[in-house]
Amino acid sequence: MAEQHTISCLVENHFGVLARMSGLISARGFNIASLTVSTTEDPTISRMTVVVEADAVKLEQVKNQLGRLIDVIDVQELREGQFLDRELLLARVSVNGATRAELLRIAGASGAKVADVNEQTMVIEAAGDTQHIDALIEQLKPHGIKQLVRTGRVALERT
Amino acid sequence: MAKLKGAHILIECLKREGVETAFGIPGGVNLPTFDALYQSPIKVILTVHEQGAAHMADGYARASGKVGVCLATSGPGATNLVTGIATAFMDSIPIVAITGQVRTSVIGNDAFQEVDTIGVTRPITKHSYLVKDVRDLARVVREAFYIARTGRPGPVLIDLPVDTTVAETEFVYPEQVSIRGYRVKEAQEPDPRAIERAAEAIAESTKPVIYAGAGVIHAGAAAELAELAHKTKMPVTTSLLGLGGFPETDPLSLGMLGMHGFEYTNYAVAQCDLLIGIGARFDDRVTGKPDEFARNAKKIHVDVDPSSINKTVVVDIPIVGDVKKVLQALNRLVKAPQTREWLKTLDEMRRKYPLVYREKQKVLPQYVIQQISEATKGNAVIATGVGQHQMWAAQFYQFNRPRSLITSGGLGTMGFGLPAAIGAQFGRPGEVVWDIDGDGSFQMTAQELATASHNKLPVKVAIMDNQHHGMVRQWQDLFYQGRHAQSRLNPVDFVKLAEANGCLGIRVSAKDEVRPAIDRAMQTADRPTIIDFLVEETENCWPMIAPGKPHDQMLGTYESLKDEGGTAQHRHLEPDEEAKLSLG
Numbered sequence: 001m002a003e004q005h006t007i008s009c010l011v012e013n014h015f016g017v018l019a020r021m022s023g024l025i026s027a028r029g030f031n032i033a034s035l036t037v038s039t040t041e042d043p044t045i046s047r048m049t050v051v052v053e054a055d056a057v058k059l060e061q062v063k064n065q066l067g068r069l070i071d072v073i074d075v076q077e078l079r080e081g082q083f084l085d086r087e088l089l090l091a092r093v094s095v096n097g098a099t100r101a102e103l104l105r106i107a108g109a110s111g112a113k114v115a116d117v118n119e120q121t122m123v124i125e126a127a128g129d130t131q132h133i134d135a136l137i138e139q140l141k142p143h144g145i146k147q148l149v150r151t152g153r154v155a156l157e158r159t
Numbered sequence: 160m161a162k163l164k165g166a167h168i169l170i171e172c173l174k175r176e177g178v179e180t181a182f183g184i185p186g187g188v189n190l191p192t193f194d195a196l197y198q199s200p201i202k203v204i205l206t207v208h209e210q211g212a213a214h215m216a217d218g219y220a221r222a223s224g225k226v227g228v229c230l231a232t233s234g235p236g237a238t239n240l241v242t243g244i245a246t247a248f249m250d251s252i253p254i255v256a257i258t259g260q261v262r263t264s265v266i267g268n269d270a271f272q273e274v275d276t277i278g279v280t281r282p283i284t285k286h287s288y289l290v291k292d293v294r295d296l297a298r299v300v301r302e303a304f305y306i307a308r309t310g311r312p313g314p315v316l317i318d319l320p321v322d323t324t325v326a327e328t329e330f331v332y333p334e335q336v337s338i339r340g341y342r343v344k345e346a347q348e349p350d351p352r353a354i355e356r357a358a359e360a361i362a363e364s365t366k367p368v369i370y371a372g373a374g375v376i377h378a379g380a381a382a383e384l385a386e387l388a389h390k391t392k393m394p395v396t397t398s399l400l401g402l403g404g405f406p407e408t409d410p411l412s413l414g415m416l417g418m419h420g421f422e423y424t425n426y427a428v429a430q431c432d433l434l435i436g437i438g439a440r441f442d443d444r445v446t447g448k449p450d451e452f453a454r455n456a457k458k459i460h461v462d463v464d465p466s467s468i469n470k471t472v473v474v475d476i477p478i479v480g481d482v483k484k485v486l487q488a489l490n491r492l493v494k495a496p497q498t499r500e501w502l503k504t505l506d507e508m509r510r511k512y513p514l515v516y517r518e519k520q521k522v523l524p525q526y527v528i529q530q531i532s533e534a535t536k537g538n539a540v541i542a543t544g545v546g547q548h549q550m551w552a553a554q555f556y557q558f559n560r561p562r563s564l565i566t567s568g569g570l571g572t573m574g575f576g577l578p579a580a581i582g583a584q585f586g587r588p589g590e591v592v593w594d595i596d597g598d599g600s601f602q603m604t605a606q607e608l609a610t611a612s613h614n615k616l617p618v619k620v621a622i623m624d625n626q627h628h629g630m631v632r633q634w635q636d637l638f639y640q641g642r643h644a645q646s647r648l649n650p651v652d653f654v655k656l657a658e659a660n661g662c663l664g665i666r667v668s669a670k671d672e673v674r675p676a677i678d679r680a681m682q683t684a685d686r687p688t689i690i691d692f693l694v695e696e697t698e699n700c701w702p703m704i705a706p707g708k709p710h711d712q713m714l715g716t717y718e719s720l721k722d723e724g725g726t727a728q729h730r731h732l733e734p735d736e737e738a739k740l741s742l743g
Contacts, residue, residue, distance in 0.1 A: 012340060016277065016289070023281050064466030070286040070306060073340040 002053040004033055006083065006155055009066060010074040013039055013046040017071045021048060024065055030054040034087075034152025045073065049085075049155050078155050085155040088125070089133045090115065094144035095122040103143060110136045121146060162327040165293040165319070166195035169257070171330055172300035173201060178228050180204065180219065180585050182212040186232025187272055188321040189259030193230070195324075204585065204614065207606040209236050211578040213243020214604070216254045218582025220247075221565045222540055222592075224379070226307050227254040227582065233261055234272030237318075238279060242572060244314045245283040249569025250400060251377060253312035255303050256280075262322040263291050276318045285313030293326040298333050305336045310343045311464040312377055349480035349488055356476050357435070357459045358492040364433035364457070366501045367393045370416065370445075373400035373568070374438015374462060374482045376561045381405065383486035384437065391495045394505055396424050398439050399553055400568040406559040408537070413505070416710075417445040419550040422702045422717060423508035425710040428453050436460040438482040441472045442569070451709035461485045514554060514701070515720040521695040522670050524548060524623040527677075528555040531593060531621060534677045539563070539591040542580035544600025545571045547629040547700045552595045574603025577620060581607060584616045591619070591681065598624040599648055608660035611687040619680040620689045625696045626650055633699050637714070657689035668693045 011017045018037060025032060033051040040047050054062065059077070067075045078085075095103055095117070103122055107114060112126035126136050133150060163171070169192060173181070182204045185193040196203050206212040209231040216227030227247075231240050237258040247254045261270040277287050286306050288299045296319075303315040361367060375384050381404050388395050388411050395405045396413035405412055413424040428434065434456040439445070441460075446452040449471045458474040460467075461482055468477040478485050516525045528551050531539070537557040542565040543549040549566055558564050565583050567575040580594035594601075601622050611618050623629075631646040657664030663683050665676045667690055680688035701715025 019278070020281060027282055061466060061470055068464065068466050070338060070341045 002030075002055050005052050005054060005056075005059050006078040006085065006153060007050045007052060007063065007066070008076050008078050008083075008155055008157075009048045009050070009072055010040070011046050011048055012071040012073065013044050014071075017046070018048070020069050020071060021050070021066065024069065025050070025052060025062060028054075028058065028062060030058070030062065036152045036154050038154075049153055051153050076157070078157060083155045083157050085129050085153045086127055087130060087133050087153055088127050088151040089136065090149050091124045091126075091137065091140055091145055092121050092147040093124060093140050094120060094146060096120075099143055103140075106136070106139045110139070112136060160329045163330045164191070164195070164327050165296050165324040166191040168293070168296050168328070168330050169300060169319070169324070170195045170199045170201065172297055172332065173228065174199070175332060176300070176304045177225065181228040181230055182206055182215040182219070182582065183230030183257075184209055184212060184232065184236060186236050186259060188261055189230060189232045189236070189257075189319070189324075191321065191324040192257070192259065192319065203230070204610065206578070206610050208604070209239030210243050210574070211581075211604055211607040211610060213240045213254070213256065214246065214572075214575050214578035215582030215585070215610075216256070217243060217247045217252050218542060218565050218579030219586040220252050220254055220582075221579070222562055222583035223586030224562065225586070226304055227252070228257065229254060230257045232259040232272065233276070234274045236272075237274055237276040241279060241283070244280055244316065246567050246570045246572040246575060247314040248283045248285070250373065250567065251312050252314065253307040254314045255307050256314060256316045258316060258318050260289070260318045260320040263320045264322070266320065276316065280316050283314070284316045287316040287318065289318045289320075290323050291320065293323050293328045296323065297331060301333050302336055302338060306338070306341065310341075311467075347480065349478055349485045351488070353476060353478045354485065354488045354492060357478060357489060358494065360433055360457055360459060360476060361391060361393070361435070362494045362496055364496045365498065366431045367391070367433040367435065367496060367498065368413070368427055368431040368453075368456075369393050369395040369435045369437060370398070370428070370439055371395055371401045371404050371437045372398045372439025373404070375401060375404035376438075378438060378463070378482035379561075380438070380483035380486050381561045383483055383490060385409070386490050387486055387493065390490060391493055392498045392502065393435070393496070394427065394498075394502065396420070396428065398442065398445050398568070399566060400564075401439060402553060403558040403561045403563040407557045408559055411502075415553050417442075418447070418704045419554065419700055419702070421514065421554070422512040422713060423505065425702075425704065425713060426508055426512070427505055429710040431456045434458045436462075436474070437486070438462060440467045441470065443471065446472055447704045448707050448709050454709075512717045515715075515717055516698070517720070519695050519698070522667065522673060522692055523698060524625070524692065524694045525551050525555050525698075526670065527621060527623065527673055527692050527694065528552055528595060530673050530677055531595065532556040534674065534681060535591055535593070537563075539593050540565060540580075540583045540587055542566065542576045542583055542592065542594045544576035544594075544596040544603075545573045546597045546600055547625075547633065547698075548595055548597040548600070548623040550630075550700045551623070556595070573597075573600040576600055577604050577611070577618075578607045580618045580620070581611050581614075581616060584611075584618050592617075594618060594620045596620055596622050597629060598622050598626060598651070598653070599628040601653075602648075602651065605656065608657065608662055608687065608689070612661040615685055616687055617684045618687045619683075620687065621677075622653055622689065622691050623694050624653065624691050625694050625698070627696060629698075630700065632697070636697075636699070637705070653689055653691035657687075662687040662689050664689050664691070666691045666693065
């Protein structure tokens, strides 16, 4: 089973860069578990955080080959414990009079917020690292998750 | 400042890059570009097919060391370039491909002759640009040539929507190139600690082998390689694409290694205690089974591309940097190891395990290539197709100078030979250029005879006509119980084909006709010569490392063939010439 690795890249902020990056990774048959792109403090540079499933030796090669792309300014693998990571979760769960209080309790206990609510459903919004989000989802499951979206990991090196 | 149209800006940039010759075909959306070229001093060679244009740009680049340029229109013009671009990419050849594109407002609308050229070529280019704004054009062309020729060279594609070529802007040529994501390793000094470690490993070794690749040629480092070899008395083997980087007349030359390398050379690699890879990428045709490759040896790897290091074979001492700079630094530090015994062993093995071929009824392709080698004294530029004839050319032609072998190594593109030879002849106008080809390979791009003929090029084509896809047939005999699935070719009258294209055509069917035909081709300076050598149909290319086998378990060895009453030939030096050279 291939492990998950988090790669953080600084890239030029123009069209085509994402296709070059994802093309290079997918051409080797590696699955991208998550990928986020957004501009940085310098608007001409974007940061891509890619979570890839790959074995370590092959990944080293991919990192080198990513570094070879002209539009890629920097490539770093973020190793366990050396980075801060967060994802954002939006989960729409079923709700009724009987479960409302319990859902609010779960949300409150994990630092989540209620982003939207109506008669049948409630949208819970949470930010946290992957384990935190995974744990919250487990707690919500018994109540019936109707829709779920998570942003994928964004990460910064610890200093 | 006066404004210029995009097409004219392109021409101004090409002139500043020193482009004198380009290859291509006009079409709908690149008409403005061709119109501007028509009015410029740049010579544009019309090819028959865009694939020919790409291979010609490639052959031109390999032969001259300059960046080759090819042009095609959008859609099918661009897709026809693809094989040529991929060929250049695999062998790290600097070409710039300039494609037309439909106007920006209709990109993505399935317009006539529209294809996502950037998307199609993304994995086979070093970089590519879609120029939607004419104000970016000068910078893009400047960067494209810079990226193509620096670092590990490679093809760069510029996709030019037609509206970009007719839009006007002020022309400002960017004198400086600054690309923050592209730091060229050749500009950096190699790590001195790695150089020291390499020098120590060399001093401690007793059975070293230098394994040199095309990187030596790309970096212009043949002299530095020769200095290292002579200073340390270390023998040098080369990859297919490294041939010519070290003269094969040198007594330290081991010739080519790998799948169809020399038997003794592969034994040398199997037995060495230090392997020094220089500008070579440990290709699978070289290594065979990667974990058995030079299994007892400590390994040093010098390469300008960090992603080449530890890719297939794990090395002990990686050195990232420009091959020339690394060799200069190493030459300052290195001390000669004790290699006298080793060289003696190698020389014994060389004599003991020569190449073998057996005289048969028909002309043998090995003999033809040897005769071309002799007739040209190893000083011709040799292009090839892909297959048996390519391997025989590598074995039986004696390559002594850089940029003398123009062959598709990585992609193995059949049909490369003729257009590459044409490009090479444009790149080296005064020199003798041969295309040693197979009948299968040749037919894939034979239409470019018209290009050669129209330009009165004295290119010489030697077709090893065995009426088979010979290497396929060999593998079918070896691994598929002789079932010749689609490997037999229909006979073609190549002499008529030559004549139809205004070339001199000669057919050779007997041994004593070989040399006169070659000599006649050498004397024909006003048009191409095509020689159809009707060669033995089922000759095999030996020796051979079967896929996945180590270097000391070859097929078709001298021992296995010598009792069949054949004659043994070796393309190395005659004994009296050898006596003049001392072996350390």
